[in-house]
Amino acid sequence: MSLVEQSVESDPDLSALGLPESLDEVDAAGLGEVVVRARRAGALMDWHRLRAMAEVFERLVAPYAEEDRRVYDAHARAANEIAMMLGRSQAGVETELMDAAHLFAGLPHVAQCLHDGVITGGHIRTIIARTALVGGQEYAPLVDDELAEALRRQGSWSLQRLRDERVRWFV
Incomplete structure (x- = not known):
């Protein structure tokens, strides 16, 4: 049996994420808490x-960024590897690879908000698109700090609210 077949056959340990193995024993009042915990677990998985x-970007792409000028460069090779593993298009993975690099290198406090379940993976693409021009600028850490602080304030962050937010750190 291959490793892929083994991983498909075995269910994850939901209790490690604070989730019940079955909803049969959860009363109606407890279902809301399950939804909240599942959302946070999803954000953590994202x-x-x-x-x-x-990390793939840092190890396999960044070291060759200045010297690799071919059409099929380190970035394309790394994205191709991930795309084959996930069964996705290379172009989509190339975008996600750059987004991941931008998030963890340029917005570490925002990345921590995702880790903590303050926002979801669905929010990340909007945040990255709105902060793309900040990367590498001297004020980038300030943008990261202020954005993370705003995200942690009380209230929910729908994609619409995030898109419409008019604050000085979105460009």
């Missing part, structure tokens, strides 16, 4: 996936 992709 954080781990993006963190691993950022």
Whole structure:
């Protein structure tokens, strides 16, 4: 039996994430808490996936960024490897690979918000698109700090609210 077949056959240990193995014993009042915990667990899984992709970028792409000028460069090779593993398009993975690198290198406090379940993976693409021009600027750490602080304030962050937010750190 292959490693892929083994991982598909074995269910994850949901109790490690604070989730019940079955909803049969959860009363109606407890279902809301399960939803909240599942959302946080999903955000944590998104954080781990993006963190691993950022690490792929740091190890396999960044060291060759200045010297690799071919069409099929280190970035394309890394994205191709991940795309084959996930069964996704290379172009989509190339974008996600760059997003992951931007998130963990340029917005570490925002990345921590994802880790902590303050926001979800769905929010990340909007945040990255709105902060793309900040990367590498001297004020980038300030943007990261202020954005993370705003995200941690009381209230929910729908994608619409995040898109419409008019604050000085979105460009």
